Amino acid sequence: MIDPQMFQLVCFYAFAAVTVVAALGVVTLRNTVHAVLALVLTFFSTACIWLLAEAEFLAIALIVVYVGAVMVLFLFVVMMLDINQEHLREGFIKFLPVGIIVALIMLGEMLGLIGVRAMHQQVMGANPATVAGMSNTEWLGQALYTQFLLPFEIAALILTVGVVAAVVLTLRHRTGVRHQKASQQVLVNARDRIRVVKMAAVAPAAPQPAPGKETTP
Amino acid sequence: MGEQILNQVVWPVIYILCIVLPLVIGVALYVWWERKVLGWMHVRMGPNKIGPFGLLQAFADVVKLLLKEVILPTNASKALYYMAPLIALVPALAAWAVVPFNDGLVLANVNAGVLYLLAMTSLGVYGIILAGWASNSRYALLGAMRSAAQVISYELAMGLCLVSVLVLAGSLNLTDIVHAQAGSKGIFGWFMWPLLPVFIIYFISGVAETNRAPFDVAEGESEIVAGFHVEYSGSAFALFFLAEYANMILVSFLASILFMGGWLSPFPASWGLLGHDGFLWLFAKVFLFAFMFLWFRASFPRYRYDQIMRLGWKVFIPITIAWVLVAGCMKYFGWVTVGTGG
Numbered sequence: 001m002i003d004p005q006m007f008q009l010v011c012f013y014a015f016a017a018v019t020v021v022a023a024l025g026v027v028t029l030r031n032t033v034h035a036v037l038a039l040v041l042t043f044f045s046t047a048c049i050w051l052l053a054e055a056e057f058l059a060i061a062l063i064v065v066y067v068g069a070v071m072v073l074f075l076f077v078v079m080m081l082d083i084n085q086e087h088l089r090e091g092f093i094k095f096l097p098v099g100i101i102v103a104l105i106m107l108g109e110m111l112g113l114i115g116v117r118a119m120h121q122q123v124m125g126a127n128p129a130t131v132a133g134m135s136n137t138e139w140l141g142q143a144l145y146t147q148f149l150l151p152f153e154i155a156a157l158i159l160t161v162g163v164v165a166a167v168v169l170t171l172r173h174r175t176g177v178r179h180q181k182a183s184q185q186v187l188v189n190a191r192d193r194i195r196v197v198k199m200a201a202v203a204p205a206a207p208q209p210a211p212g213k214e215t216t217p
Numbered sequence: 218m219g220e221q222i223l224n225q226v227v228w229p230v231i232y233i234l235c236i237v238l239p240l241v242i243g244v245a246l247y248v249w250w251e252r253k254v255l256g257w258m259h260v261r262m263g264p265n266k267i268g269p270f271g272l273l274q275a276f277a278d279v280v281k282l283l284l285k286e287v288i289l290p291t292n293a294s295k296a297l298y299y300m301a302p303l304i305a306l307v308p309a310l311a312a313w314a315v316v317p318f319n320d321g322l323v324l325a326n327v328n329a330g331v332l333y334l335l336a337m338t339s340l341g342v343y344g345i346i347l348a349g350w351a352s353n354s355r356y357a358l359l360g361a362m363r364s365a366a367q368v369i370s371y372e373l374a375m376g377l378c379l380v381s382v383l384v385l386a387g388s389l390n391l392t393d394i395v396h397a398q399a400g401s402k403g404i405f406g407w408f409m410w411p412l413l414p415v416f417i418i419y420f421i422s423g424v425a426e427t428n429r430a431p432f433d434v435a436e437g438e439s440e441i442v443a444g445f446h447v448e449y450s451g452s453a454f455a456l457f458f459l460a461e462y463a464n465m466i467l468v469s470f471l472a473s474i475l476f477m478g479g480w481l482s483p484f485p486a487s488w489g490l491l492g493h494d495g496f497l498w499l500f501a502k503v504f505l506f507a508f509m510f511l512w513f514r515a516s517f518p519r520y521r522y523d524q525i526m527r528l529g530w531k532v533f534i535p536i537t538i539a540w541v542l543v544a545g546c547m548k549y550f551g552w553v554t555v556g557t558g559g
Contacts, residue, residue, distance in 0.1 A: 033350060037297075040343070060332040064376075068339025069369055072346065076365045079350050079358070135328040137389060182527060 012052055019045040032078045040071050054127065057137040232324050236313050244462040245275040251511045258515040282458075285451035290353050293448070297351035302449070302456035305344020309460040309467065312337035316470050317392045319480050319496040330391045331379055334471065338375075338426065341464060342368040345428070345435060345445045348457070352448040360444025363522060364428060364435035370529035371425040371432075377537035378419040381412050381544040382475050385555055395479035397555040404483040409476040411553045415540045416476040418533050420506065423468035425525065427461060429510055431517035432525055439519075469506035470499075477502050 022045060025038035043066045050059035129139035144152050249264065249272060256263025264271030289298060315330040317323035327333060342365060349361020383389060385408055386397040400406040409416045425432040436444040446457045473479060480499040484492040520528070547553040 031294075033294075033297075037347075056329050057332070060329060060336045063336040064332070064339055068336065068342075069372065072342055072365050072369055075343075075346055075350075076362065079346070079361070137329050137332065182524075 008052060012049060015045045015048040015052070019049065032081060033075065036071065036074050036078050039074070040067055043067050043071065054129075055136055057140050229324075233314075236324060237310060240310070240313065240463060240466065241459065243466060244459055245279060246272075247462055247466065247507060248278070248458075249275040250507075251514075254508070254511045255515050258512075279455065282455040283452050287451040287453045288448070290448045293353045294351040297347050298448075299453070301344050301348035301351055302453045302460070303344075304347060305341055305460040306456050306463075308337040308340040308344075309463040312467055313463075315391060316467070317395065317474065317479065318499060320392070320395075320494070322496065323392060326390065326392060329389050331383060331389045331394075334391075335376055335379065338464075338467075339372055341460065344457070344460065348449065349445040352445075354448050356441045356443070356447045357445050359441050360435045360437065360447070363437070364445060367428070367432065367434065367525055367529075368426060370526060371422045371533075374418055374529060374533035374537050375422040375426060377534065377541060378412075378415045378422065379475070380541050381415045381537070382408055384541065384544040384548055385411065385553060387548075387555070391474055391479075395474055395481065398478040399481055400555070403485050404478070406555075407476065407478040407481070411547055412476065412540065412544065414536055415544075416472070418537055419476065420468070420472050420509070422529075422533065423472060424510060424513060425529070427464045427468060427510075429461075429465065430514035431520050433519060434522050434525065437519065465510050466503065466507060469503045469510070472506050473499055473502035 019042055022038045022041040026035050026042060029035040029038055043062055047059040047062045047067075050056075050062065128143075129136045132139055134142070252274070253263040253271070264274035267273045267277050287299075289295060312334055314325045315323065315327055315333050317326070345364045345368075346361045349357040349359075349364070352358075382394060386394040388394060388397065394408075398407045428435045434440075434444075436446070438444075441447075446454055449457060479502075480494050480496050482488075482492050482494050482498050486492040
C-alpha cells in the first residue's frame with residue numbers, strides 16, 4: 001500500500017525542490033523572458049505546496065492573481081525590452097560584495113526571527129477550518145467578512161488609493177490629441193452623414209459594338 | 218496495492234479520456250459546423266465534398282495538419298517555441314475537470330470549482346504570449362502583445378461576473394450553483410434573469426477571452442497576417458486550434474451552467490419528457506451559445522484595439538462592479554430566493 005502521508009511528504013519535497021531551482025533560475029538566467037518564466041514556475045510550485053497544506057484558497061488566489069495577471073504584465077513589459085545580453089553581466093563582480101552583504105544580513109535577520117519564534121514555542125492550534133467543519137475557502141470568507149471586516153475594507157481602500165494615485169501620476173494631459181467620443185458616435189444618424197440625391201437615369205451614350213464582332217482576349 | 222492503483226490511477230484516466238475524447242471529436246464537428254454556418258450566412262455551401270454533408274472535412278484537415286512539417290523559424294527560441302502550443306492546450310483541457318455534465322456527473326466535484334476555473338482560464342494566455350515571443354517574428358509579437366492586454370482586461374470583467382453568481386448561489390461549487398437555480402419557479406429561477414446584464418457581459422467577455430471575432434485582434438488576419446500563430450504549421454498549429462475551440466466550448470458550457478440552469482429543463486416537470494432534467498438540456502444550451510460564437514463571427518466587423526480596451530475597462534467593469542452590489546442587495550433583502558425552497 002502507498003502510505004498517503006509518505007506520498008504527501010514526497011510531493012512536498014518535489015514541489016519544494018522545483019520552487020528552489022526555479023527561484024535560482026530567476027536570478028541566474030541570462031534571458032529576461034526565461035527569468036520571468038522561472039518566476040512563474042516558482043509561483044506555481046509554491047501554490048502546489050500551499051495546496052498540500054490544505055490552503056486551497058490562497059493557492060488558487062496566488063495562481064489567479066500572480067500567475068494569471070501580474071506575471072503576464074511582467075512578461076508583457078520584459079518582452080518589449082531591448083536588452084543587450086552582453087552588457088548584463090558587466091557589473092557582476094563589482095556589485096558582488098554588496099550583494100553578498102545584503103544576502104548575509106537578510107539571512108541573519110531571518111534566522112533571528114525563526115529563533116525568536118522557536119524560543120516562544122508557539123504550538124500551532126488545530127486548523128480552524130477543519131474544526132468548524134468547513135472548507136478552507138468558506139472559513140476564510142466567513143472570517144474576512146465578519147471578524148475582520150474593517151481591516152479588510154481598509155486594505156481595499158488603500159489599494160484603491162494606490163490605483164488612483166498611479167493613474168494620476170502617469171496621466172499626461174496632452175494638447176492637440178483628437179479623442180473619439182463613443183457616446184456621441186453612437187447617436188449619429190445616417191442623415192447627418194450622407195445625403196441621398198435623386199437623379200434621373202441617363203442612357204449610356206457610348207456606341208454599341210456591332211454584334212458578331214466581339215472577340216475574346 | 219493492485220486495487221489502489223486501479224481506483225486511483227486507472228479509473229481516473231478512463232474518466233479523463235471519457236471527457237477529452239468526446240471533446241476533441243466535438244471540436245472537429247464544431248469546426249465543420251462553423252464552416253457550414255458561415256457558408257450559409259454568406260450564401261455559400263460550405264464544405265460539402267468529403268463525407269456526407271462534408272462531415273469528414275474536419276477530420277481530413279486534422280490528418281493533413283498532422284502529416285505536415287512543423288517549421289522552426291530562424292533564431293526562434295526553440296524550447297519555448299515547441300512548448301507554447303502545449304501551454305495553451307493544457308489549461309484548456311484541465312479546466313474540464315470541474316465541469317458537471319449532469320447531477321453528480323463530474324470528474325472532480327471540488328468545493329472551489331469556480332476558483333479553479335478562473336485559475337485555469339487565466340493560464341491559457343501564456344501559450345499565446347510565448348508563441349508570439351518565441352517565434353522571432355514581428356507579426357507574432359504584435360499579436361501576443363494585443364492578446365495579453367485584451368485577456369487581462371476581460372478577465373477582470375469575467376471574474377466580477379462570477380462574483381455576482383457566487384453571491385446569489387452562495388457556493389463555489391458548480392453543481393451547487395446549478396442546484397441553486399432549481400426550484401418551483403422553473404425557467405425564472407435561472408440566474409440569467411436577476412443577473413441579466415452580468416449574463417450578457419459574461420458571454421461577451423468569454424468571446425473576448427477566447428480571442429474570437431469580433432475581438433480577434435490577436436490573430437487579425439487582415440492586419441497582422443495571423444498574429445501569434447503566424448509561424449506555426451502542422452501539428453503545432455493544430456494544438457492552438459484545438460485549444461481555442463476547446464475554450465469556446467468551455468465558455469459555452471460555463472455560460473449554460475452559471476446562468477441558464479445547466480442541465481435543468483426550462484419546462485415544468487409536469488410536461489413529461491420535455492420537463493425532465495438531463496444532460497441533453499445542457500447540451501442544447503451549449504449548442505445555442507456555441508452557435509452564437511459563429512453568428513458573431515459572421516455578423517460583426519472586428520473591433521479596433523482601443524475600442525476593445527474602452528469596452529472592457531469603461532463599460533463592462535463598472536457595470537459588473539455595480540451589479541455585484543445589486544446581487545448583494547438581492548440576496549440580503551431576499552428579493553431573489555435560490556434553491557429548491559424558492
